[in-house]
Amino acid sequence: MDRRIFLKGATAFGCSLAAHPLTTTLTMAAVPGEARLVVIILRGAMDGLDVVRPVGDSGFAALRPTLSEGTLGLGGQFGLHPALGPLMPLWAAGELGFAHAVSTPYRDKRSHFDGQDVLEAGTGLDVPVPAVRDGWLNRMIQAMPGVQAETAYAIGREALPVLEGAADVRSWSPDVALQLSEQNRLLLDRIYHDDPLFRDAGAEAITLAAETGAAASGGGPRADVEHLIDFAAGRLRGETRIAAFSQTGWDTHRAQGRALPKALDLLAASILRLKTQLGPVWGQTTVLAMTEFGRTVRENGTGGTDHGTGGVMLIAGGAVRGGRVMGRWPGIGETELYEGRDLMPTADVRSYAAWAMRGLYGLDRGLLEGSVFQGLDMGDDPGLLL
Incomplete structure (x- = not known):
């Protein structure tokens, strides 16, 4: 049984679940x-x-009349949104890069739910998403010898399908206040004593709640991100x-000039x-930030943009x-x-993730093209890693 299901069921014994305001999910593995x-x-x-x-493209300013001010130069034809200015030292140090005009194989319908399903399943459209029972990160872990289960943590109410699957990855929420009376603890011990799955999951939840201290809410989005x-x-x-x-926070149909900087600020703060x-472990770290699809090339009538196709992947570390x-x-x-409205994708976002996996874990x-990302052609090595 999924440990998240256990924790939801534990509310009957006095659990108080603090919903994360960003519905942010964190999962880990060893x-x-x-x-x-x-x-x-x-x-x-x-x-x-x-x-x-793409400030070097002559048509960009006309397509984005209110969304192209304050650009930070990156050299060449591209510039960076000013809200990511705090990351410029990483860019200068060679610890930040981007892959442009990327997408998953998902096309045309532009549904957030479907797009995220395809992104996290990591499959092509020849494999129906409902038939996929694990995410591409979990499939990678399944393929690696010597993997050990290290306690994993899921922050917020939402699952993270990219790491779900047969490999032993556990989940936990540091923002959950798990409050059990001594009587309820004894009741749990008695009910689940002969069931090792429930018994161990319960003991793990109680231990981790005490260990993490169940941080108090109210500090705002920045404090939540820092805690995560x-x-x-x-x-x-x-x-x-x-x-x-x-x-x-990335769905910016209107007033993008106000909404997007907030999301970018939190992303920069996270990195x-x-x-x-x-600390020194940063030198051995690769960060991949990816989204389900991009947005329309033209700014819309409400100062925002609509669902598109090609987008950007952020790479740091x-x-x-x-x-x-x-x-x-x-x-x-x-x-x-693409279709007269979207940035045309020229690369599969999965290929960059695959090359990162190959460089990091050999x-x-x-295996990457056939099992982790089924049906992917990785193409040429982009040289992501040092």
Whole structure:
């Protein structure tokens, strides 16, 4: 039985579940070696054209009349959204990069739910998402010899399908206040004494609640993010080697000039906090931040953008070869757009994740293309890692 189901059922015994305001989910796992991989799922479709702006393309300003101010130069034809200014030192140090014009194989319907399902399942459209019972990170763990279960933690109410599957990955919420009277604890012990699954899960939940202190809410989104990152970094400094969490706030249909900076500020804070808290381990860390699809090339009538196709992947860490925008730029002229409205994808976002896995853990290309990302053609090595 899923441990999240156990924790939900435990409310009958006096649990008080504090819902995370960002519905952010964090899951971890331990694998052999010293390389760390952190995957951030950006739910809501981040506008890659606003994050990494093609200012060198002559038509960009006209397509984005209110969404192209304050750009920070990255050299060449691209510039960075000013809300990511705190990450510029990482760019200068080669610890931050981007892959532009990327997408999953998902097309046309532009549904957040379907798009996120495809992103986290990691399959092509030849494999129906409902038939996929595990996420691509879990399939990677299944393929690695010597994997050990290290306690894993899921923050918030939402599951993280990218790490669900047969490999032993556990979940926990540091923002859950697990409050049991002594009488209820004794009752739990008695009911589940002869059932090792429930007994061990219950003991684990109670122990971890005491260990993490169930941080009090009320500190705002920045405090919540800092608590999440501190919790993750503490485990990554130990036995944990893979962590994944999600952040919301990227669906910017209107007033994008006000909404997007808030999400970018939290993303930048997450990365910088991770770097600080990991200390020397940052040099062995790769961070991949990806979203379900991009947004329309043209700004809409309410100062926002609508669901699109091609987007941007953020790549950070002390183990990466950054300071560059990777990928083949398709252009944003009328005839260069996908269906006359979206940035044309020129690369599969899964290929960058696959090359990162190959570089970090030495996984065979055939395994990555055939099992982890079923049906993927990884293409040429983009040289993500040092």
